[in-house]
Amino acid sequence: MTSNACLLRENGMEPTDARLRILEALSGQHIALRAQDILKALRANGPFDKVTLYRTLEAFAERSIVQRHCAGDRTYRYCMPAPDEGMHSHFYCTRCGNMACLTGQHEPGMGILRPMDAAPLPGRLQAVEIRLDGICDACLSRQG
Amino acid sequence: MTSNACLLRENGMEPTDARLRILEALSGQHIALRAQDILKALRANGPFDKVTLYRTLEAFAERSIVQRHCAGDRTYRYCMPAPDEGMHSHFYCTRCGNMACLTGQHEPGMGILRPMDAAPLPGRLQAVEIRLDGICDACLSRQG
DNA sequence: CTGTGAATGCAACCCAGTTGCACCACCAAC
DNA sequence: GTTGGTGGTGCAACTGGGTTGCATTCACAG
Ligand SMILES: [Mn+2]
Ligand SMILES: [Mn+2]
Ligand SMILES: [Zn+2]
Ligand SMILES: [Zn+2]
Numbered sequence: 001m002t003s004n005a006c007l008l009r010e011n012g013m014e015p016t017d018a019r020l021r022i023l024e025a026l027s028g029q030h031i032a033l034r035a036q037d038i039l040k041a042l043r044a045n046g047p048f049d050k051v052t053l054y055r056t057l058e059a060f061a062e063r064s065i066v067q068r069h070c071a072g073d074r075t076y077r078y079c080m081p082a083p084d085e086g087m088h089s090h091f092y093c094t095r096c097g098n099m100a101c102l103t104g105q106h107e108p109g110m111g112i113l114r115p116m117d118a119a120p121l122p123g124r125l126q127a128v129e130i131r132l133d134g135i136c137d138a139c140l141s142r143q144g
Numbered sequence: 145m146t147s148n149a150c151l152l153r154e155n156g157m158e159p160t161d162a163r164l165r166i167l168e169a170l171s172g173q174h175i176a177l178r179a180q181d182i183l184k185a186l187r188a189n190g191p192f193d194k195v196t197l198y199r200t201l202e203a204f205a206e207r208s209i210v211q212r213h214c215a216g217d218r219t220y221r222y223c224m225p226a227p228d229e230g231m232h233s234h235f236y237c238t239r240c241g242n243m244a245c246l247t248g249q250h251e252p253g254m255g256i257l258r259p260m261d262a263a264p265l266p267g268r269l270q271a272v273e274i275r276l277d278g279i280c281d282a283c284l285s286r287q288g
Numbered sequence: 289c290t291g292t293g294a295a296t297g298c299a300a301c302c303c304a305g306t307t308g309c310a311c312c313a314c315c316a317a318c
Numbered sequence: 319g320t321t322g323g324t325g326g327t328g329c330a331a332c333t334g335g336g337t338t339g340c341a342t343t344c345a346c347a348g
Contacts, residue, residue, distance in 0.1 A: 158345085160344095179335075195337080195338090198337075199337090202336095218335085219334095219336090220335085
């Protein structure tokens with residue numbers, strides 16, 4: 001029994017082949033992947049249906065098995081949080097679209113996240129998304 | 145000469161009727177609007193072309209006349225920063241999609257934004273996007 | 289006037305993500 | 319064993335926010 005299979009069982013999902021393959025593609029990554037990136041990786045070892053992927057990713061995100069983030073280009077990116085780690089933030093390269101996971105979690109409710117805002121929030125906070133935008137080192141070295 | 149016309153001139157844009165109408169729709173809002181929200185408001189006082197709106201909003205965003213943000217539902221929201229204010233963050237209601245602008249700017253490079261991350265960034269930072277997700281007061285009062 | 293570039297309008301297109309529905313495997317009840 | 323329900327997958331069609339191409343109009347300098 002792999003740890004991914006356990007993860008699925010803990011979340012009330014059968015560890016099917018498709019699900020395990022998707023988790024495998026996401027495990028150990030330090031960047032957040034587009035659905036299409038994942039699809040391409042999956043299809044390197046056999047056919048895989050697009051809709052199954054999208055539906056599975058959505059189910060994973062609902063159960064917090066993966067994190068789903070909206071990048072600056074309006075496409076979702078998916079990544080697996082490190083074990084026992086909460087939300088983490090990302091560095092998004094506006095030139096190449098690469099979205100690196102940053103180490104160190106951040107927590108909803110941390111006062112320091114809104115240093116200059118004394119007013120109460122206009123609702124019940126559930127999650128905090130922090131995205132750092134810029135040019136990644138690879139793009140910088142390619143052309144400054 | 146309205147202040148919006150000045151704003152356009154300062155950014156090298158002719159203050160055309162279409163542009164002024166768009167800025168007018170965004171001025172004084174305390175929420176970030178979808179393109180479609182803006183279009184609906186514009187069409188309340190006469191016809192307005194969808195493509196002109198999108199192109200104009202893009203030109204405004206490039207010149208930082210408006211801020212463009214990607215909400216959790218993968219649609220862009222547009223808002224005008226208060227005068228002399230930099231980037232600000234938003235509260236996004238995952239139930240109704242309303243995206244409230246939060247008062248108080250945040251600055252790229254503030255150390256406090258990444259409290260638990262000592263590692264250097266994997267690139268050159270240009271902007272910081274902070275989105276607080278949750279359920280807004282209106283939705284809470286409607287059904288908890 | 290007249291030429292030039294900027295701005296606008298309309299139609300067609302793009303494409304990540306979604307929906308509908310058929311199919312299949314599995315298991316439990318009859 | 320047959321039936322019926324459930325969960326997962328596959329294929330095709332669809333959605334809709336946003337974009338592109340291109341023709342037309344406008345502003346204004348020469
Ligand atoms: Mn990540
Ligand atoms: Mn705003
Ligand atoms: Zn890059
Ligand atoms: Zn709401």
